[in-house]
Structures are given as C-alpha cells and as structure tokens.
C-alpha cells in the first residue's frame with residue numbers, strides 16, 4: 184500500500200451518520216485499500232447551494248495500491264451504491280466522496296483534479312484534515328495545513 188490519500192466525506196440526506204460509516208466500511212473492505220486515519224464527524228452549514236440541510240463532514244486517510252483513477256472509480260461506485268443521485272449539481276446528497284490529496288501529486292485529467300480544486304476555501308474540509316494530519320504540508324502552497332486554516336479563519340473573520 185504505497186500511496187497515501189486523503190478523502191473528504193459529506194452527507195446531508197438521512198441517515199447521514201450511517202452513510203458516512205457505510206462508505207468508510209466499504210473502503211476498509213476493499214483488498215487494495217487500508218483506512219489509516221479517521222477524523223471526527225463535523226456538522227456544518229451548507230456552503231455554495233445553501234437551500235439544503237446541514238452536512239456531516241469527515242476526512243479520512245487511506246493507504247492504497249490503486250492508481251488515482253482506479254481509486255476514483257471505486258469512490259464513484261461507493262457513492263452510487265449509497266444512492267447518490269446527481270439531481271441538483273450542488274444539491275443534497277446521500278454521500279459525497281472526494282479525493283483531496285494523492286501523495287503530493289498534482290493530477291489533472293478530464294475526470295479528476297488533485298489536489299481538490301476547492302479544498303483550500305472549505306473549512307468543512309480543512310478542519311477535519313488538520314485533525315488527522317496537522318503536520319501536513321499542502322502541495323498547493325507548501326504551507327502547513329494548520330497555517331492554511333488560520334488564514335482561512337482570519338479571512339472569514341471567525342475567531
């Protein structure tokens with residue numbers, strides 16, 4: 184298992200906790216994936232499309248032998264198996280399973296961008312990520328995740 188990957192999970196359709204737990208279990212049961220770190224679960228107000236229920240968000244670290252694109256098809260399969268219907272693009276979802284970081288690689292294909300393009304402005308991603316990997320240096324800016332989080336909080340004026 185020589186690739187370190189961080190995944191973001193989110194759900195705002197009940198049973199939210201069950202959807203997150205099922206996704207982690209499916210990943211852990213995959214023969215080429217080992218779940219190595221699991222963050223706390225955070226209840227967060229929806230950002231972007233705000234006319235929807237609160238999310239539960241979580242970040243996990245996995246070690247895997249899968250390539251990034253092989254992992255993407257596994258995550259899409261798990262989303263589909265939990266009933267993910269892409270009705271409204273930014274609308275409610277049973278489960279979102281996003282690849283945040285794949286080693287320290289920059290990947291850009293039609294179907295996959297890593298590091299996740301919106302992760303630096305998402306406190307619902309950065310806070311659980313900082314919990315499981317406080318020493319992580321982000322490939323985008325080579326800044327420690329905890330310092331990036333401080334900047335985001337300053338910018339939003341939340342203290």
Ligand SMILES: Nc1nc2nc(S)n(CCO)c2c(=O)[nH]1
Nearest residue numbers: 193227228229230238273279307
């Ligand atoms: N708080 C919160 N807001 C969100 N808006 C979208 S879209 N999403 C889905 C992210 O891919 C979320 C989310 O996971 N959490």
